[in-house]
Amino acid sequence: MERIKLIIDGQEVTAKKGVTVLEAAKEADIYIPTLCYHPFLSPFGGCRLCIVEIEGMKGYPTSCTTPAEDGMKIKTSTSEIQKIRKQVLELILTEHPNSCLVCQHKENCDEYKATIRKVDQITGCEFCPNNNQCELQEVVKYIGIEKIDLPSIYRNLPIEREDPFFERDYNLCILCGKCVRVCHEVRGVGTLTFVNRGPRTVVGTAFNRSHIDAGCQFCGACVDVCPTGALSEKGRRLYGTSDEVVTAICPYCGIGCRLVVERKPDRIIGSYPDIKGETNQGQACLRGRFTITDIVHNKDRVLHPLIRKNGNLEETSWEETLDFVVEKLKKYKGEEIGFIVSPQLFNEDYYLIQKFARLALKTNNIDVSSRFTSISTYSEIKDFANAYNLQEIEQAKLIILLGLDIGYYHPLLNVKLKKATDNGAKLIHIGSRKPGLGFIPYREIKTKPGGEFYFILGLVKKLNEKTSDLTNINKISFEEIEKQSGIPSEEITELSDLIGNQTPCIIIYGLEFLQLNNSSDTVKLLNNLAILTGSKLFPLWEESNSRGAWIFGISPYILPGCIEIRDKKNISAFEKVWKGSIPENLGSSLMEILNDKKIKVLYIIGDIPEIVKENFDFIIVQNPFFTQICENADVILPACTWAEGEGSFINTEGRIQFSNKVIEPLEDSKPDWWIIAQIGKKIIGEGFQYNSINEIFKEIKKVIPYFQKVSYSRLREGESFLIEISLKEPRKLKDIEKIPDFIKKSRNSQLLLMFRNDLDNYRGFSLIKNNRGVALIRGYNIVELNPEDCKRLDLKEKDRLKIILKSIEVEAEVKINEDISQNTVYLHSSLFNDYFSKILTLPIESDTKVPDTQLSEIKIVRSEDV
Numbered sequence: 001m002e003r004i005k006l007i008i009d010g011q012e013v014t015a016k017k018g019v020t021v022l023e024a025a026k027e028a029d030i031y032i033p034t035l036c037y038h039p040f041l042s043p044f045g046g047c048r049l050c051i052v053e054i055e056g057m058k059g060y061p062t063s064c065t066t067p068a069e070d071g072m073k074i075k076t077s078t079s080e081i082q083k084i085r086k087q088v089l090e091l092i093l094t095e096h097p098n099s100c101l102v103c104q105h106k107e108n109c110d111e112y113k114a115t116i117r118k119v120d121q122i123t124g125c126e127f128c129p130n131n132n133q134c135e136l137q138e139v140v141k142y143i144g145i146e147k148i149d150l151p152s153i154y155r156n157l158p159i160e161r162e163d164p165f166f167e168r169d170y171n172l173c174i175l176c177g178k179c180v181r182v183c184h185e186v187r188g189v190g191t192l193t194f195v196n197r198g199p200r201t202v203v204g205t206a207f208n209r210s211h212i213d214a215g216c217q218f219c220g221a222c223v224d225v226c227p228t229g230a231l232s233e234k235g236r237r238l239y240g241t242s243d244e245v246v247t248a249i250c251p252y253c254g255i256g257c258r259l260v261v262e263r264k265p266d267r268i269i270g271s272y273p274d275i276k277g278e279t280n281q282g283q284a285c286l287r288g289r290f291t292i293t294d295i296v297h298n299k300d301r302v303l304h305p306l307i308r309k310n311g312n313l314e315e316t317s318w319e320e321t322l323d324f325v326v327e328k329l330k331k332y333k334g335e336e337i338g339f340i341v342s343p344q345l346f347n348e349d350y351y352l353i354q355k356f357a358r359l360a361l362k363t364n365n366i367d368v369s370s371r372f373t374s375i376s377t378y379s380e381i382k383d384f385a386n387a388y389n390l391q392e393i394e395q396a397k398l399i400i401l402l403g404l405d406i407g408y409y410h411p412l413l414n415v416k417l418k419k420a421t422d423n424g425a426k427l428i429h430i431g432s433r434k435p436g437l438g439f440i441p442y443r444e445i446k447t448k449p450g451g452e453f454y455f456i457l458g459l460v461k462k463l464n465e466k467t468s469d470l471t472n473i474n475k476i477s478f479e480e481i482e483k484q485s486g487i488p489s490e491e492i493t494e495l496s497d498l499i500g501n502q503t504p505c506i507i508i509y510g511l512e513f514l515q516l517n518n519s520s521d522t523v524k525l526l527n528n529l530a531i532l533t534g535s536k537l538f539p540l541w542e543e544s545n546s547r548g549a550w551i552f553g554i555s556p557y558i559l560p561g562c563i564e565i566r567d568k569k570n571i572s573a574f575e576k577v578w579k580g581s582i583p584e585n586l587g588s589s590l591m592e593i594l595n596d597k598k599i600k601v602l603y604i605i606g607d608i609p610e611i612v613k614e615n616f617d618f619i620i621v622q623n624p625f626f627t628q629i630c631e632n633a634d635v636i637l638p639a640c641t642w643a644e645g646e647g648s649f650i651n652t653e654g655r656i657q658f659s660n661k662v663i664e665p666l667e668d669s670k671p672d673w674w675i676i677a678q679i680g681k682k683i684i685g686e687g688f689q690y691n692s693i694n695e696i697f698k699e700i701k702k703v704i705p706y707f708q709k710v711s712y713s714r715l716r717e718g719e720s721f722l723i724e725i726s727l728k729e730p731r732k733l734k735d736i737e738k739i740p741d742f743i744k745k746s747r748n749s750q751l752l753l754m755f756r757n758d759l760d761n762y763r764g765f766s767l768i769k770n771n772r773g774v775a776l777i778r779g780y781n782i783v784e785l786n787p788e789d790c791k792r793l794d795l796k797e798k799d800r801l802k803i804i805l806k807s808i809e810v811e812a813e814v815k816i817n818e819d820i821s822q823n824t825v826y827l828h829s830s831l832f833n834d835y836f837s838k839i840l841t842l843p844i845e846s847d848t849k850v851p852d853t854q855l856s857e858i859k860i861v862r863s864e865d866v
Contacts, residue, residue: 004070009077015068022050022063025076032076033085033139035092035227036176037064039275040186040282046177048088049139052076060084085143092174093140094150096228101140135227136174157202163211164773165218165290166233170202173230179203179222186283188418189438191216203230212777215438217411220289224272224282233290239269247274247718249649249659250288251295251344251642253759254541255279255390255412256651257288261643261662268293268643268662278720279390279651285411286774287760287767294771295762296643296663300625303667306636313636318668318678325635326682328618332601334362334583338593341554342606342623342763343370343543346647346659348693349672350545350552351560351700353605356680359580359687364556364565364587365599368549369606370542371590387654387722388538394419398502400535401429402509402526403452407436409510409759410540410652414438426502428495430455432754433826434819445495449752449824451485455492456525457736458485462496463532470528470735499533510540521736528733541652542759544642548650551704551723556587561704577702578687604629605639605672607764622675627764640669641762647673647693648715654723658715751860753805756784756826768828783812784826790816793860803827804859825860 002017008030015024020043025032034050037043043065051060055073060081063074075081093101160168175194180203183192191214195204205214223231242262250257258277262270271292275282305321306313316324329337339357341350357366393399393416406413418440421427427442429435432449435442447455458481461473478489485492499505509526530537541547553560559582563570571582593599594608600617607623613632621630622637630636644665648658665671673693680688690696694712701707710721760767760774767774783803785795795801799814803825810827820826 004068006068006071007073009075017070019068020064021052021054021061021066021068021072021074024068025063025074030076031142032063033142034064035135035139035174036178038178038182038225041178041181041225042185044177044181047092047174049085049143051081051084053078053081082143086145089139089143089145090148090150093136093145093148093152095153095155096136096172096174097154098148098152101136101145134229161234163216163218164234164776165286166220166223166231168203169230169232171230172228173203174228175201175203176227178225178227179231182221182225184439186415186418187217187219187221187438188414188440189215189217189219192222217407217414217438218286218290218773218777219284219411220272220286221283223289233270236270239264239267242269246660246662248643248662249544249651249657250284250292251544251659251762252287253285253410254543254546254652255410256544256649256653256655256657257284257412258657259284259288259292261292263662266663268296276718278657279653279655280412281415283412283415286777291767291771291774292643294767295624295765296641296666298625298765298770300627300765300770301666301669302624302626302630302636302638303669304638305668306633306638308634313630313633318670321635321637322678322682325620325637325679328634329361329601329679329683332617335365336598336600337361337363337365337603338588338596338599338601339363339366339603339605340369340590340593340608341366341549343368343546343549343554344642344763345545345549345605345672346642346645346693347545347548347552347650347656348647348696348700349605349676350549350554352673352676352680352688352690352696354553354560355578356676356688358559358582359578360680360683362581362583364583364585365593366554366587367556367590367593368546368554369590369604369608370546386724388536389655389722390416390538390653392504392536393417393506393508393538394423396420396425396504396506398426398499398505399428400499400505400507401427401431401435401442402456402507403431403433404429404508404510404540405433405436405756407438408756409542411436413508413540414440426498432821432824436819445487445491446821448484448486449754449821451487453522453525454481454485455487456522456529457481458487458489458492459496459499460525460528460532462493463500464528464733470733472736472739473525476739499529499535503534505533505535506538507535508538508540510542521738524734524736527731531731531733539652542757544651545649547652547654548648551650556589556592560700561706574703577699580684580687604633622672623763624669625763625765629764637675638667638669639672639675640665644669645671648697650723656710656715656721656723658718660716751789751823751825753803754824754826756828758828778828779813779815781812782815782828783810784815784817784820786820786822786824787816787818788822789824790814795862799862802861804861 003014004017006013006015006024008025008028011028013024013028015027022032022034022037032050032052035047037050045062045065048062050063052063053060053075155171157170180192180194184190191205191211192203193206195202205211223233243264245260245262248259248261250259257280258274259271260274261268272289273280273282273284304315305318307316307321307324339353341353354366357363399417399420414437417427417437421441427440428445429442430445430447431452432447457473457476458478464470482489507526507530526537529535551560551562558564559571559574565586566584575582588596594611602616603620605622607627608629610628611632619633620635620637621633622639624639624641642659643662646659646661648656650656673690673696677688677690697712706724715721760778768778768780790796795814797814797816801812801814803810803812812827
């Protein structure tokens with residue numbers, strides 16, 4: 001990139017061409033005071049504190065809005081500039097409590113606490129939420145203000161505490177506009193705005209609505225850019241400033257945001273997004289920003305090993321517990337043991353878990369617990385399993401979203417999509433539900449529920465009319481496609497032409513698009529569409545390490561590196577390194593493990609909903625939390641959380657990132673890899689002599705070729721790596737297996753059931769149940785219906801109803817949502833936890849291996865009428 005030369009305060013500096021004077025100074029570590037500048041936001045020039053003197057230019061331009069040019073001579077702190085800055089800052093401070101800024105005792109405040117006043121509003125520095133991290137303090141010190149001669153005006157605005165996660169004290173606001181701008185420019189949500197004009201101007205929401213009603217995503221971006229304490233995290237001030245910060249990867253969803261976690265010696269006190277995070281670049285969502293402490297420090301933690309004795313769970317030592325587990329496991333054959341594993345563990349844990357299952361216990365009965373809740377299959381993903389880069393979204397010319405509720409599932413994508421549309425990209429959403437994009441402009445193609453499949457089939461058929469190889473696809477007429485999708489064939493033709501002519505095109509799909517019984521055929525259609533148009537497919541994986549679990553063999557069908565169990569040639573490489581044999585028979589999937597009478601031992605690493613205890617002889621639960629399944633456990637092994645361990649994740653892109661240990665494991669809790677290594681060592685000895693995850697990672701590099709390029713030391717230092725999988729042969733067009741028939745209605749029902757998957761949890765610890773803020777935003781035990789359906793069924797907001805699905809009845813509260821289609825019911829999947837044992841009795845869908853509940857026909861009745 002071309003660079004230019006400038007003279008700033010007599011010092012020659014170089015800068016990238018196209019930056020502002022302020023950015024050039026920052027790059028050269030030359031301080032210019034500012035309160036309204038932020039690197040993510042467009043130049044504003046509102047605070048007027050960053051004025052400079054530029055040779056040959058009249059007046060004192062603001063450095064944040066003035067482009068840097070080659071040869072410029074700039075002065076940043078002449079006496080005249082400082083005088084003007086002082087006057088401007090004094091005017092700003094007349095409407096901001098300023099005793100903490102000019103107090104003569106401020107240097108000794110920590111010792112004497114001389115400025116504390118016990119009043120409802122904050123007027124002293126000790127209780128200010130931004131104490132020691134306030135930008136005003138830095139600016140006042142630099143400009144040298146020791147007293148303010150102008151009269152101060154206290155605005156006497158009430159503190160706003162009604163919304164969750166953060167408080168708003170606009171008495172501390174200096175109207176810099178950062179919060180408003182980040183909400184509009186970066187997040188694309190537009191919750192905040194300036195209200196009123198002149199001296200009555202404040203920041204707020206349109207029509208004075210609550211932040212929830214105004215569509216706030218509670219991402220915390222406004223809090224992070226606020227230069228004063230006007231916006232502050234609830235409860236944060238109770239812990240003061242942190243002693244140390246550590247970077248870690250967020251443990252919730254598949255985006256893989258890098259967080260800065262603040263800690264005291266034995267406690268996490270908060271987190272905020274890392275501005276250097278490759279994926280999130282200084283942004284987060286409410287889960288990563290405000291709920292990290294909930295999952296580490298809570299009353300449901302299991303902190304000591306427990307063994308069931310005489311019907312009761314009793315605390316024991318690790319040695320006794322491990323011996324007990326080993327004694328029990330040795331009594332059973334491999335085919336009688338099944339593993340169910342959380343999709344939120346580290347890669348190193350996954351590698352060791354599946355090695356332990358296959359080598360020590362001789363079983364391939366291992367699956368990820370999200371196989372039930374994700375309602376999707378990635379059996380065809382191996383055809384395009386290479387990594388992709390979310391940054392590519394920003395340069396795309398056309399972006400197609402398929403069946404996504406991004407505002408709920410992956411709100412960080414809003415940031416990428418906002419940049420893309422700002423750069424001129426066309427954004428199209430195809431689905432039966434609005435995508436939650438806030439104020440980001442997009443074109444909506446609204447299909448019938450489940451009609452997305454037919455719409456994509458129509459696109460493939462249009463683009464491939466001359467090929468006769470796709471027999472089943474060609475059987476379906478455009479009349480049938482139009483009828484089942486709800487979209488006129490003319491619109492299908494228009495979009496097929498658009499995709500074919502707009503490159504680069506990116507197709508993003510996720511959970512809701514794969515809520516179909518034939519999701520493997522759906523992925524085939526997407527693969528065909530990508531081949532025919534040269535588009536890139538971006539599948540969105542759900543939890544923090546769903547993709548890592550798949551790559552590392554938490555599957556009954558594949559080994560680490562996506563090697564098929566029956567691939568004898570490649571299996572021999574594992575057996576050579578492991579120095580033992582691997583069972584060649586395919587294992588059982590999640591629902592098969594839970595239903596197969598041959599399975600006698602259930603080893604759960606994470607959580608699943610309640611099951612029938614009588615179906616198993618022995619149940620082991622390895623988890624940080626005492627969840628519902630623990631009531632039936634014979635042994636509970638206290639695993640530590642992600643924050644008390646360390647290891648790597650693979651995010652939805654295929655990006656390998658390292659997450660550092662934040663605090664030491666609480667009490668007797670241990671890392672998952674350590675627990676498995678101890679049991680493996682006691683059962684077969686050799687092959688489980690690990691003392692660190694570094695040793696595990698070295699072994700991973702021996703058996704997974706594309707990990708050989710990953711430097712473990714560089715990974716620990718914060719560098720990330722995108723996985724590279726070599727395809728054996730070029731991608732080919734594939735026909736679907738069958739003509740779908742999932743959109744049929746019976747005489748007894750006019751409604752179709754869809755699931756809104758619950759990503760507000762970590763290893764079974766539900767944020768909706770345990771965090772009042774999340775419950776307030778998401779709703780607890782709710783079912784969503786369109787306003788027209790509610791009117792037809794005579795239902796009102798918060799009415800109680802029962803959903804009858806085959807042999808299952810679920811009671812829930814009505815939430816009216818105009819974003820969903822008519823004749824559709826959206827049920828939060830977390831509601832099914834209490835009905836899980838009944839769900840096990842439903843037929844298992846042959847393709848996805850999950851209960852056949854997708855797009856099911858249902859009945860709805862009022863609770864009092866049952």
